[in-house]
Amino acid sequence: MSDHVCKACGSTDLDLFYKVDRIPVHSCLMVDSRAEALAFPKGDLELGFCNACGFIQNVKFDPKPQNYSPAYEETQAFSPRFIRFLEEICDDQIRKFGLKPGKTALEIGCGKGEFLVTLCERSGASGIGIDPGYRPERTVSEAADRLQFIQDFYGPKYRHLQADHVSCRHTLEHIHEVRTFMELVRESIGDRPHVDVFFELPDAERVLTEPAFWDIYYEHCSYFTYGSLARLFRRTGFDVTNLWKAYDDQYLMLEAKPVDGPTEPHLALEDDLAKTRAQVAQFKAVIGPELQRLRDQFLRWQSEGRTVALWGSGSKAVSLITTLKIAEQVAAVVDINPHKHGKFLAGCGNEILSPQALTEIRPDVVVAVNPIYLNEIGQDLAKLGLEPELTAL
Numbered sequence: 001m002s003d004h005v006c007k008a009c010g011s012t013d014l015d016l017f018y019k020v021d022r023i024p025v026h027s028c029l030m031v032d033s034r035a036e037a038l039a040f041p042k043g044d045l046e047l048g049f050c051n052a053c054g055f056i057q058n059v060k061f062d063p064k065p066q067n068y069s070p071a072y073e074e075t076q077a078f079s080p081r082f083i084r085f086l087e088e089i090c091d092d093q094i095r096k097f098g099l100k101p102g103k104t105a106l107e108i109g110c111g112k113g114e115f116l117v118t119l120c121e122r123s124g125a126s127g128i129g130i131d132p133g134y135r136p137e138r139t140v141s142e143a144a145d146r147l148q149f150i151q152d153f154y155g156p157k158y159r160h161l162q163a164d165h166v167s168c169r170h171t172l173e174h175i176h177e178v179r180t181f182m183e184l185v186r187e188s189i190g191d192r193p194h195v196d197v198f199f200e201l202p203d204a205e206r207v208l209t210e211p212a213f214w215d216i217y218y219e220h221c222s223y224f225t226y227g228s229l230a231r232l233f234r235r236t237g238f239d240v241t242n243l244w245k246a247y248d249d250q251y252l253m254l255e256a257k258p259v260d261g262p263t264e265p266h267l268a269l270e271d272d273l274a275k276t277r278a279q280v281a282q283f284k285a286v287i288g289p290e291l292q293r294l295r296d297q298f299l300r301w302q303s304e305g306r307t308v309a310l311w312g313s314g315s316k317a318v319s320l321i322t323t324l325k326i327a328e329q330v331a332a333v334v335d336i337n338p339h340k341h342g343k344f345l346a347g348c349g350n351e352i353l354s355p356q357a358l359t360e361i362r363p364d365v366v367v368a369v370n371p372i373y374l375n376e377i378g379q380d381l382a383k384l385g386l387e388p389e390l391t392a393l
C-alpha cells in the first residue's frame with residue numbers, strides 16, 4: 001500500500017517498482033545549445049503498478065512543466081519503414097470502418113498530422129486534427145482542403161467536434177489523468193453509437209519483459225497492457241471490440257465502440273492481470289543488473305578507445321543516455337530527420353548530427369536505438385562507405 005492513487009481506477013493498492021531520479025521532463029523538445037540542454041528542467045520518475053487494474057503510472061509525475069509546443073519533434077515520418085507502417089494502419093482502418101468522402105475522421109493528439117493526412121488522402125474522408133505541436137507548413141497534401149487542424153490541447157471546449165471515426169495515437173501515454181481523459185472522449189462522442197474509436201500506444205508488456213527501460217521516460221507517465229487499457233475503456237463507457245499488437249509488437253492497438261455504461265470483458269487477451277503482476281516482479285528483479293551490464297559495455301568501449309555513435313535521437317536515446325549516465329561515452333548521436341540537425345539532446349548535452357557526419361567521425365561502433373531500423377541503418381552506413389560494428393540495444 002502507498003499513499004498514491006491509481007489514475008485509471010482509483011485504487012490505492014499500488015506497488016512501487018522502478019525509480020530514476022532527475023531525468024529531463026521532455027525528451028523530444030528541440031534545444032538550441034549544449035548549455036540549454038544541460039540546464040533542461042528535470043523531474044523524478046517512480047513507477048507504481050496498480051494491483052486492482054494493472055495500470056502503471058509515474059507516481060512522481062508533475063504535469064506542470066509539460067509544454068508541448070511546435071518545437072516538439074516526435075515524428076518518425078522520415079523513415080521508409082515507418083511510412084509503410086502508417087499506410088498499412090490507415091488502409092486497415094479505412095477498410096474496416098468504411099471511411100470515404102462525406103465521412104469525418106477526428107484525431108486527438110495528431111502531432112505533425114502524418115496519420116490524419118494519410119488517412120484522408122487514402123479514403124477521401126475529411127479530417128480534424130488537434131495537437132499543440134502541429135506545424136501547418138509540414139502539411140503538403142492534395143487533401144488539404146478537407147483537413148482542419150487546431151493547435152491546442154484536446155479538452156472540454158472541443159466536445160462539439162463530431163466525427164465518424166475518432167483516433168488517438170501515441171497520446172494516452174502522455175496523459176496523467178487517464179480516466180478523466182477517457183471520460184471526456186466518451187462524453188464528446190455523446191449519443192452517437194456508430195462512431196468507431198481507434199487507439200495506438202506503446203505496449204508496456206514488452207517494456208517489462210525485455211526489459212526495455214529506454215522506453216520509460218518522464219513524458220510517458222502512463223503505461224498500459226492489453227488488460228489495463230481494456231479495463232479503462234470498459235469503465236468509461238466503451239465496448240472494446242479488438243486488441244492487437246503492431247510494429248514488431250512495440251505498439252498496442254485497440255478498437256472500441258461507445259456504449260451507455262461500463263462493459264464486461266469478453267476478449268481473451270484482456271485477462272492478463274496476474275501475468276502483468278509477475279512481469280512487474282521480474283522487471284524489478286533484473287533491472288538493476290541489466291542497467292549495470294549496459295553501462296559497463298559503454299565504459300569498456302571507451303577504455304578500449306573505440307568511438308561509439310548512437311543512431312536515433314528520439315526519446316529512447318535520451319532515456320538511454322540519462323538512465324545509464326553515458327553522455328560522455330557517446331561520441332555522436334545521429335538522426336535522419338533534418339529538422340533535428342544542429343540541435344542538442346535535452347538533459348544529455350549531445351549534439352544531433354546528420355548521418356553524413358559519420359564519414360568524418362568514423363565510429364567503431366554504431367548502436368541502433370530502435371532495432372526495427374537495423375536494416376535501414378545498415379544500408380545507410382554502407383552508402384556512406386562505413387563498416388562499423390552495428391548493434392542494437
Ligand SMILES: [Zn+2]
Nearest residue numbers: 006009050053
Ligand atoms: Zn488501477
